[in-house]
Amino acid sequence: MEKSQTLATKLAFLSASFMVTSAYAIQSALPQIKAALNVTQPQVEYLVTTPSFAVMFFVVLSPLLQDWFHISDKHIIMAGITLVGIAGLVPAFVNNYWVILASRLALGAGYGLYNSQAISLISVWYEGHERTSMQGWRSAFEQIGNACTLTISSLLLIYAGWHAAFLVYGLAFAVMAFFAWRVPNDTHSTASDKDDQQSSQETISPMTNQPVTKISPLIIAILLFVLLIKMDFIGMEDRFPGLAVAINGAKFTGTGTYLSLMLIGATLGGASYGTLQKHFGYLGTIYIGLVLLAIANFLFGFGGSNFAVIAAGILLVGFPMQVLTPLIFNILPFMAPMRLQTKITSFILIGFNFGAFFSPTADAWFNRILGQELSGFGLAAPFRIYGVMMLVIAGLIFFGKHLYQLHIAYGQRGHW
Template sequence: MKHGQSLATKLAFLSASFMVTSAYAIQSALPQIKTSLAVSQPQVEYLVTAPSFAVMFFVVLSPLLQDWFNISDKHIIMAGITLVGIAGLVPAFVSNYWVILASRLVLGAGYGLYNSQAISLISVWYQGHERTSMQGWRSAFEQIGNACTLTISSLLLIYAGWHAAFLVYGLAFAVMAFFAWRVPNDAHSNSASDSADDQANETISPITNEKVTKISPLVIAILAFVLLIKMDFIGMEDRFPGLAVAINGSQFNGSGTYLSLMLIGATLGGACYGTLQKHFGYIGAIYIGLVLLAIANFLFGFGGNNFMIIAAGILLVGFPMQVLTPLIFNILPFMAPMKLQTKITSFILIGFNFGAFFSPTADAWFNHLLSQPLSGLGLAAPFRIYGVMMLIIAALIFFGKRGMEIKFDHQGTLAPQTKRAK
């Protein structure tokens, strides 16, 4: 399969992920929206969380829509980004809460329509270390997009009011135009040309060293893992502001700065993933991610009333999270044949979104298990459990690897990656 190797083409592939996390861009405008629309705190928070509900449905519907209408990955991505732009801009021009909430649900539908394709398309067009590096940069682009849209929206809010904050979604049209211009046209996965290419690029399992012809049951284990790390990550983000106020007093308003710095660390994690995987191997990168994530949880969970230790935990957590995320998507090509990549990617994305949605409930359960209050310093309690879980998973992988004949190349990465047809 031929594709452009230029930097502009690679940036075009990555640009599709730039807007994926932009649902959080309007967080700084929530107090003004609440006052202007005279709604409750839960109602205004739904404007941020509602897109996640729609994403869970549309990551399932998206591949089905592709099958029904025979739409290529490139064009479904273009449609999704366009929908994000249109729905995202609606609140800039209306002041009715229910219309805005509906537009946010449509915004989530746009994300769900193309998110899995933006990931799986890289696995289809790129191979080997180049694929690994691209998946790492894709994860980094999500964080870059998050930081950029949050910053732009906040500036628009300061200078032009909460309606203007939603104008940030106009960036989606620029992203769509760049993606359409530079990404090569692709055939639908069910087409004859793709079938021939699937035969030419057979996916070989690194465990059995045989051609992958069906979805591996290990996908269930991966789903459980992504649920856990997403609950951990979102829970720490959500509870940090309350914990910071409990330590520093109600006058403290610097939580946003620390969360922004955490996003920079997350961006570095995604950018460094390819290098870490190259030098330490696939399993080595897993260990690094899990150990760093455990350390971040222990700093956060055992920091007590020492704000600097708590802050160190939140600043660290983004880096391992964005090492583990592209690592997960990089193993998916070995879990199913290429024609099913979009479907299993959608399945894993449901796990990520449900983990984010379920995080408050899971953390409340952990508080109850540890007999800790859901306020004050008790907000940090669940992360002691998360830290222990990460170390247990690392130990299970260590002993499980010793019990399986997993094939590695000289750099310790999974091998072989593909088998060319004769």
């Protein structure tokens, strides 16, 4: 473990997560891409969300490829980052929408190749509190990388046009070189080896005080929840640039600044999660996240032509999103035995990515339900529905908790 303790080496481990959310780096360029390629609003939004479609498949395929070809975690990560760099740069040189869309699929394949390995490699090389700290910083690096790539892409957009915005993916090659140089070589562990290690551990359910021996049916509810919050979050990010242009005019190019500030808020949300859970517990933290997410949606959805209100909504949304996301992964050990944790984590990761991919379609449906156009101020309409949904979920959790407590109380008295 000693050779992994230097600051430079720790930064190299964390650097793998720097590019993993860079699919969203081009969001500020969406209005210009839409006009240049003469495509619809959902089509241009799919350039951001299509990588998530490929991620869903390659999150599953990646460990299989490692087993088949005996590839170590370090080398599969290097291959994934390299693919991100190559596929990400393609749109900088072409004008065909379908070629760009295909390159975005390949970009998602690169993310999927190494997403879970960037998490597991830290668990291999670090232990105890240091492992927890590194995982927290890994999550923060995703947001820092998102903010940095978005800012750089936005500056390239302003000074050199929408093609240049894609040049930001050249950073992947620098990340790959640093990672290859500083991260120690690791030996490949098969899925069965990992299952054997985890099967010796037991997780005690906080509800029953008994070991967790099977997958809880609540995992389906968690999956639906992550689908919803990811559709909400990505939809707001995707539609903010178009809404900002509708309010401020076609020459407005400041959306990247607001999205970068939102990501700083998201980083603060992730950093605050441990403190919030310590003081308010799991349920209290869920309520805080859901209420703040509802407020962000209502500000965005009902802001109308008031750009300050719309901006307040986008600046707020990242904080509760990054409070809820680590909470979800922290409760997964109570949803299944340790030997099945890798499987249900992949299941939830697929849910997050499908939510991102499906976001443009879901938002278009909400527009039709509300009778709003897919342009101008109508872009904000779906988020009124999302806001109501967050409050409904908070209410269901509140009443569900009390019904469960009532059930236990009556059961202990012999009434059930």
